[in-house]
Structures are given as structure tokens and as C-alpha cells.
Amino acid sequence: MRSIQGLLSEVAYLQRSCEYLMQNLLDVETVANNIEYLDPLQESMVETATLQNASAIKGEIDLAARLAEHWKTAIEHAAG
Incomplete structure (x- = not known):
């Protein structure tokens, strides 16, 4: 079923995008945790x-x- 394959492809792309977002948020957290003084x-x-x-x-x-x-x-x- 072509429509299901397309749907699953889009879901996979969006899941990878969410993983990318999560990694960026973890990077922000790491930077914040490494700040000693402002x-x-x-x-x-x-x-x-x-x-x-x-x-x-x-x-x-x-x-x-x-x-x-x-x-x-x-x-x-x-x-x-």
C-alpha cells in the first residue's frame, strides 16, 4: 500500500527530527551545566x-x- 509506505516514511522522518531536537536540547543543558559564573x-x-x-x-x-x-x-x- 503506497499510502501506508508514504505515511511510515513521513513518521520516520519526523521521529529523526525529534531525535535531532532532543540532542540539541541536551547540548543546551550541557552548556548550561558547564557555566560556573555569569x-x-x-x-x-x-x-x-x-x-x-x-x-x-x-x-x-x-x-x-x-x-x-x-x-x-x-x-x-x-x-x-
Whole structure:
């Protein structure tokens, strides 16, 4: 079934993308854990970067989760 092969190919791609995201998040965590001291300007820069980036990533992840649920529901309905 060509449609199922295409679906599974897309799922595999998205799973690899999630793994890439997880690795990047682990890298951010490693960098943070290796910081020993920040002056007030650096504190502010880290805080700003965290607020901006974490918020954007959370929004995208929440949207992606809702889309995956919608996708699953659509497949379930199509398969009857």
C-alpha cells in the first residue's frame, strides 16, 4: 500500500527530527551545566535567550503534538 509506505516514511522522518531536537536540547543543558559564573549582563542575556527560545519551542511542540493527534484521528477515520 503506497499510502501506508508514504505515511511510515513521513513518521520516520519526523521521529529523526525529534531525535535531532532532543540532542540539541541536551547540548543546551550541557552548556548550561558547564557555566560556573555569569556577571549581571550575562545573566540578563541568558534569561532573555531562554525566555525567547523556550517559549517559541514550546509553542511549536504543542502545535506539533496537536497536529500528530489530528493526523492519527484522520488515519483512524479513513481506515474505518
